[in-house]
Amino acid sequence: xxxxxxxxxxxxxxxxxxxxxxxxxxxxxxxxxxxxxxxxxxxxxxxxxxxxxxxxxxxxxxxxxxxxxxxxxxxxxxxxxxxxxxxxxxxxxxxxxxxxxxxxxxxxxxxxxxxxxxxxxxxxxxxxxxxxxxxxxxxxxxxxxxxxxxxxxxxxxxxxxxxxxxxxxxxxxxxxxxxxxxxxxxxxxxxxxxxxxxxxxxxxxxxxxxxxxxxxxxxxxxxxxxxxxxxxxxxxxxxxxxxxxxxxxxxxxxxxxxxxxxxxxxxxxxxxxxxxxxxxxxxxxxxxxxxxxxxxxxxxxxxxxxxxxxxxxxxxxxxxxxxxxxxxxxxxxxxxxxxxxxxxxxxxxxxxxxxxxxxxxxxxxxxxxxxxxxxxxxxxxxxxxxxxxxxxxxxxxxxxxxxxxxxxxxxxxxxxxxxxxxxx
Amino acid sequence: xxxxxxxxxxxxxxxxxxxxxxxxxxxxxxxxxxxxxxxxxxxxxxxxxxxxxxxxxxxxxxxxxxxxxxxxxxxxxxxxxxxxxxxxxxxxxxxxxxxxxxxxxxxxxxxxxxxxxxxxxxxxxxxxxxxxxxxxxxxxxxxxxxxxxxxxxxxxxxxxxxxxxxxxxxxxxxxxxxxxxxxxxxxxxxxxxxxxxxxxxxxxxxxxxxxxxxxxxxxxxxxxxxxxxxxxxxxxxxxxxxxxxxxxxxxxxxxxxxxxxxxxxxxxxxxxxxxxxxxxxxxxxxxxxxxxxxxxxxxxxxxxxxxxxxxxxxxxxxxxxxxxxxxxxxxxxxxxxxxxxxxxxxxxxxxxxxxxxxxxxxxxxxxxxxxxxxxxxxxxxxxxxxxxxxxxxxxxxxxxxxxxxxxxxxxxxxxxxxxxxxxxxxxxxxxxxxxxxxxxxxxxxxxxxxxxxxxxxxxxxxxxxxxxxxxxxxxxxxxxxxxxxxxxxxxxxxxxxxxxxxxxxxxxxxxxxxxxxxxxxxxxxxxxxxxxxxxxxxxxxxxxxxxxxx
Numbered sequence: 001x002x003x004x005x006x007x008x009x010x011x012x013x014x015x016x017x018x019x020x021x022x023x024x025x026x027x028x029x030x031x032x033x034x035x036x037x038x039x040x041x042x043x044x045x046x047x048x049x050x051x052x053x054x055x056x057x058x059x060x061x062x063x064x065x066x067x068x069x070x071x072x073x074x075x076x077x078x079x080x081x082x083x084x085x086x087x088x089x090x091x092x093x094x095x096x097x098x099x100x101x102x103x104x105x106x107x108x109x110x111x112x113x114x115x116x117x118x119x120x121x122x123x124x125x126x127x128x129x130x131x132x133x134x135x136x137x138x139x140x141x142x143x144x145x146x147x148x149x150x151x152x153x154x155x156x157x158x159x160x161x162x163x164x165x166x167x168x169x170x171x172x173x174x175x176x177x178x179x180x181x182x183x184x185x186x187x188x189x190x191x192x193x194x195x196x197x198x199x200x201x202x203x204x205x206x207x208x209x210x211x212x213x214x215x216x217x218x219x220x221x222x223x224x225x226x227x228x229x230x231x232x233x234x235x236x237x238x239x240x241x242x243x244x245x246x247x248x249x250x251x252x253x254x255x256x257x258x259x260x261x262x263x264x265x266x267x268x269x270x271x272x273x274x275x276x277x278x279x280x281x282x283x284x285x286x287x288x289x290x291x292x293x294x295x296x297x298x299x300x301x302x303x304x305x306x307x308x309x310x311x312x313x314x315x316x317x318x319x320x321x322x323x324x325x326x327x328x329x330x331x332x333x334x335x336x337x338x339x340x341x342x343x344x345x346x347x348x349x350x351x352x353x354x355x356x357x358x359x360x361x362x363x364x365x366x367x368x369x370x371x372x373x374x375x376x377x378x379x380x381x382x383x384x385x386x387x388x389x390x391x392x393x394x395x396x397x398x399x400x401x402x403x404x405x406x407x408x409x410x411x412x413x414x415x416x417x418x419x420x421x422x423x424x
Numbered sequence: 425x426x427x428x429x430x431x432x433x434x435x436x437x438x439x440x441x442x443x444x445x446x447x448x449x450x451x452x453x454x455x456x457x458x459x460x461x462x463x464x465x466x467x468x469x470x471x472x473x474x475x476x477x478x479x480x481x482x483x484x485x486x487x488x489x490x491x492x493x494x495x496x497x498x499x500x501x502x503x504x505x506x507x508x509x510x511x512x513x514x515x516x517x518x519x520x521x522x523x524x525x526x527x528x529x530x531x532x533x534x535x536x537x538x539x540x541x542x543x544x545x546x547x548x549x550x551x552x553x554x555x556x557x558x559x560x561x562x563x564x565x566x567x568x569x570x571x572x573x574x575x576x577x578x579x580x581x582x583x584x585x586x587x588x589x590x591x592x593x594x595x596x597x598x599x600x601x602x603x604x605x606x607x608x609x610x611x612x613x614x615x616x617x618x619x620x621x622x623x624x625x626x627x628x629x630x631x632x633x634x635x636x637x638x639x640x641x642x643x644x645x646x647x648x649x650x651x652x653x654x655x656x657x658x659x660x661x662x663x664x665x666x667x668x669x670x671x672x673x674x675x676x677x678x679x680x681x682x683x684x685x686x687x688x689x690x691x692x693x694x695x696x697x698x699x700x701x702x703x704x705x706x707x708x709x710x711x712x713x714x715x716x717x718x719x720x721x722x723x724x725x726x727x728x729x730x731x732x733x734x735x736x737x738x739x740x741x742x743x744x745x746x747x748x749x750x751x752x753x754x755x756x757x758x759x760x761x762x763x764x765x766x767x768x769x770x771x772x773x774x775x776x777x778x779x780x781x782x783x784x785x786x787x788x789x790x791x792x793x794x795x796x797x798x799x800x801x802x803x804x805x806x807x808x809x810x811x812x813x814x815x816x817x818x819x820x821x822x823x824x825x826x827x828x829x830x831x832x833x834x835x836x837x838x839x840x841x842x843x844x845x846x847x848x849x850x851x852x853x854x855x856x857x858x859x860x861x862x863x864x865x866x867x868x869x870x871x872x873x874x875x876x877x878x879x880x881x882x883x884x885x886x887x888x889x890x891x892x893x894x895x896x897x898x899x900x901x902x903x904x905x906x907x908x909x910x911x912x913x914x915x916x917x918x919x920x921x922x923x924x925x926x927x928x929x930x931x932x933x934x935x936x937x938x939x940x941x942x943x944x945x946x947x948x949x950x951x952x953x954x955x956x957x958x959x960x961x962x963x964x965x966x967x968x969x970x971x972x973x974x
Binding site: 001002003004006007008010011014015017018019021022024025026027028029031032035036037039040043044047103104105106107108109110111112 | 480481759762810811835839840842847868872873879887898899902920921
């Protein structure tokens with residue numbers, strides 16, 4: 001066979017091999033599409049971890065391609081930022097990954113290294129964390145601006161140091177307690193009273209109630225004597241509140257009202273899904289009115305109601321990232337707002353003896369558990385022209401007396417929030 | 425994405441236009457029209473030389489027993505504008521238009537050129553547009569005017585050979601320069617990822633310069649009359665011996681001085697520059713393996729050099745632990761025998777030995793063994809391994825690079841590329857061994873398929889181009905094509921897990937300066953024609969002479 005014919009055959013073979021090769025190359029991604037997609041998701045995840053730049057409202061680095069050098073910062077922001085394993089589904093990193101598009105047929109994932117500016121004040125966050133740890137508490141501190149909805153502090157203990165994997169992890173460390181639901185205790189009484197007022201009940205028509213410490217299966221920690229509705233609220237009289245609610249409301253009334261407020265919803269923080277609260281007054285309307293029974297609410301949910309109180313009845317949706325689009329909902333009428341604010345402000349002055357160094361209103365709560373222990377709650381709003389417009393909720397798991405939650409919040413407000421405001 | 429779409433469109437149009445023109449040229453009669461009683465018209469594919477003799481490997485075959493196995497060779501001499509007949513029995517050359525061979529009268533006439541197309545310059549325009557758009561995109565990405573330099577070299581190179589070539593159709597040159605645009609990108613890649621950009625830019629200039637320089641040098645070298653006798657040996661014989669000597673020197677230096685990288689002793693560092701001596705050995709072996717036209721395959725001296733140096737090169741590849749080099753050398757060796765040897769037995773023995781070598785290779789090289797094991801995985805069927813199952817199974821070990829390459833090329837790159845997210849950022853050899861995955865990631869899988877299609881076009885273009893070459897150059901072209909093709913198959917196949925990874929780079933695409941010498945030379949060999957533009961000016965006069973002969 002002439003040499004040239006051999007070359008022609010050779011070239012023909014090369015063309016065939018090339019065509020077969022192209023087909024095989026294109027078959028590989030077809031056969032392994034699922035595996036490749038799974039690996040791609042991992043690579044994207046790593047890229048997000050490597051390129052994310054998260055700062056607080058003042059530009060302080062919280063995360064910049066890696067976790068902060070400071071252990072305190074890592075611990076204080078663990079539930080906000082999350083870790084490499086998406087242990088905190090509601091964290092910023094996890095949300096970043098969940099909201100990332102993998103691209104389409106024409107083009108893959110678009111890597112971005114934009115700065116994410118949180119609404120968090122890192123100094124306040126770290127101070128709140130230290131306060132919880134110094135007190136030996138497992139709980140949460142939630143601080144937000146009730147006019148703008150910006151969250152300034154959302155800390156939870158116990159926490160996890162993502163860089164110290166050898167340390168023992170305490171029970172509940174991976175839960176962001178601000179987003180978990182608990183029985184709200186007496187902090188719920190404000191909501192029960194709001195329901196009465198929104199139903200059209202004139203508090204002046206209610207008269208007074210005499211509390212001797214026990215009414216049926218409802219009991220108080222002390223005898224409150226003769227109280228009106230306002231006094232019943234700020235003195236936290238279980239018997240009076242449950243009496244009024246049982247007399248003028250049905251279980252459905254209370255349940256529907258609470259649900260209509262939206263404070264049990266999962267979208268209280270823009271861009272994040274939190275645990276939904278529950279309410280079912282059908283079994284025991286009386287105790288439900290006092291914040292016990294089957295009612296479960298998150299500290300964020302409670303904060304949303306108190307924030308609305310401070311904001312003329314309008315709940316401005318909370319946000320964690322600056323510039324996020326939020327919504328505003330009118331929850332309760334101005335008259336109800338005025339009544340409740342007056343009651344709770346009086347309570348802060350008279351009952352709690354002004355623990356906070358500025359005009360404020362708030363309520364404590366002790367949510368009793370079947371085990372005999374109690375969660376300690378405190379919810380308040382700063383209502384002073386000289387003070388920032390903040391709502392603060394503290395919840396200490398199984399801490400017992402609600403005064404612990406109140407004292408912790410008061411110290412934080414007096415030593416950090418008001419001091420910073422004064423210095424600025 | 426828009427830029428990638430533009431590049432895809434330009435490349436598609438280039439491939440279509442070039443394929444159409446090559447198809448139109450297939451009947452282009454360039455070569456001798458030989459009459460032998462009855463008209464026997466050669467199709468011109470035999471090139472500028474036509475061999476005559478009793479051996480079936482000759483272009484014109486004679487059955488008469490008095491005719492020698494290799495009786496003679498008729499050659500066009502474009503520079504001398506003459507037809508020469510070389511009588512291989514007595515070694516004499518004379519200008520003639522006919523001979524009596526085996527009692528038959530054989531006449532030689534002139535080539536005809538009936539090829540006309542208005543589309544001749546279309547591949548040039550499209551190819552230049554592709555290079556220009558690539559350059560503009562790189563400038564936009566980097567903001568540095570200096571990056572345009574290598575692209576300018578490519579544009580000038582194509583323009584120059586459009587003028588020089590007789591057919592004004594620099595297809596192989598265009599293909600090489602299109603591939604070199606990706607070479608520039610691959611070389612600049614570390615700089616684009618935060619490395620020393622200036623150093624990468626210098627490498628790009630040097631690499632492109634070397635590719636173009638050696639391709640031109642190869643063409644100049646082939647312009648010499650390599651079959652001219654100097655004493656008893658031809659000029660080519662001397663070059664073969666020189667190449668063999670250089671192989672010995674380079675291999676000894678390599679073994680003595682090389683650093684070990686990833687199991688292979690394939691790199692030498694001289695004056696701070698790393699390069700692979702084995703790349704030089706490839707092109708030198710190519711020279712040794714091409715037997716001069718008038719030599720019989722099997723002559724003692726030619727055979728000793730052929731088989732001796734080949735065996736030495738295989739041993740060298742084994743010692744330095746480069747399994748990819750061993751495979752490439754083996755392919756060139758086998759094809760050199762198949763193309764040039766008329767003895768069936770020898771051809772079969774060569775193929776058999778090669779198969780045996782491939783089978784025993786894993787036991788000789790632990791690196792090759794582990795790679796083959798990794799590629800196979802635990803699959804019972806070879807089909808699953810051919811489609812990447814082994815790599816996915818061994819993701820954390822053998823398959824780490826390949827899986828990243830596949831995800832980068834298809835999932836991340838999509839159809840039109842993704843320059844925003846780099847899956848290959850921290851992967852070893854992303855811009856050399858895995859360069860096709862990098863291209864697919866940055867430009868899309870459409871571009872990947874088009875580049876592979878471009879290589880099919882290269883094969884067809886080389887086959888067309890041999891018409892304008894002498895026999896020796898034809899063999900050189902075929903073996904160069906085989907070497908380039910083998911490298912591409914090993915590189916692309918390994919990257920996408922069709923075959924085990926061998927660490928072979930992609931010619932004219934992978935970053936690296938060492939390969940530019942060998943592959944630049946090979947592209948120059950493939951693109952060379954022995955016919956210049958001046959030749960065609962006299963074609964009309966020659967046709968008149970042809971009429972007189974007939």
